[in-house]
């Protein structure tokens with residue numbers, strides 16, 4: 001592992017009984033990135049995050065955070081902040097009390113940072129967090145996670161229950177905090193539009209497997225949508241492009257393709273369009289869904 005790696009997982013797998021929640025998962029998240037972890041319900045996102053924070057023990061492979069096994073002890077955990085799904089907080093405690101409690105439970109704790117964030121957002125710190133709005137609670141959870149001054153911050157669907165304005169505020173706070181503190185972030189969400197604005201690294205999970213991972217700009221540069229006459233599809237592709245997803249009408253083919261390198265010249269009648277994050281994610285999820293449906297039962301057969 002190189003020094004610029006925040007999270008590295010290799011051959012990582014976790015199973016519940018006969019079902020693999022995550023399998024053959026290998027990826028590297030460089031330091032300083034804001035990474036989006038996307039995939040349909042049940043894809044294995046929470047499982048991956050729980051393995052990365054050491055809440056689960058892998059059945060196969062390993063996870064390393066800054067080179068250390070997150071289950072190795074307090075030293076490794078000190079580097080990791082985690083906001084679990086549904087921002088579970090002690091609902092009878094106020095934010096001020098939770099900040100104080102955090103100071104007792106963590107070796108490094110920046111209470112001033114938490115208070116400064118909460119006051120900037122006008123969050124009433126004396127009120128029980130159970131009586132705050134969902135958006136305010138999410139902000140409290142984020143402020144507490146940041147007060148730990150983690151080098152890697154893992155967030156499991158932190159914005160799922162928020163309205164668009166609260167989501168926007170949350171993502172702004174997150175991006176601001178990350179640029180101030182140089183924290184690496186891995187954030188799971190279904191909300192691609194919010195992620196597109198904030199994230200520079202993408203991990204797509206589906207049916208327990210990694211479909212795609214890498215730098216967002218690189219990934220977008222390496223893919224195009226090609227549109228052209230259906231009858232010339234085979235000759236236009238000529239083995240040059242890897243087709244990730246195809247949709248066809250009687251006359252026209254629309255293909256999301258991976259480029260072989262630089263963009264080759266296109267056959268007559270064909271044009272290329274840039275792709276966005278949503279195009280890319282949907283194409284890989286559709287492709288993965290079709291491919292994996294054929295290989296389900298793998299485990300049952302063993």
Ligand SMILES: Nc1ncnc2c1ncn2[C@@H]1O[C@H](COP(=O)(O)OP(=O)(O)OP(=O)(O)O)[C@@H](O)[C@H]1O
Pocket residue numbers: 016019020021022039040041042043044045046047048
């Ligand atoms: N404690 C458990 N016992 C049995 N199966 C589990 C358990 N936790 C998760 N699973 C299964 O593992 C798979 C992956 O679940 P996981 O929660 O990681 O998915 P997810 O991508 O986070 O889903 P969502 O988007 O719905 O939160 C699912 O098939 C799920 O049913």
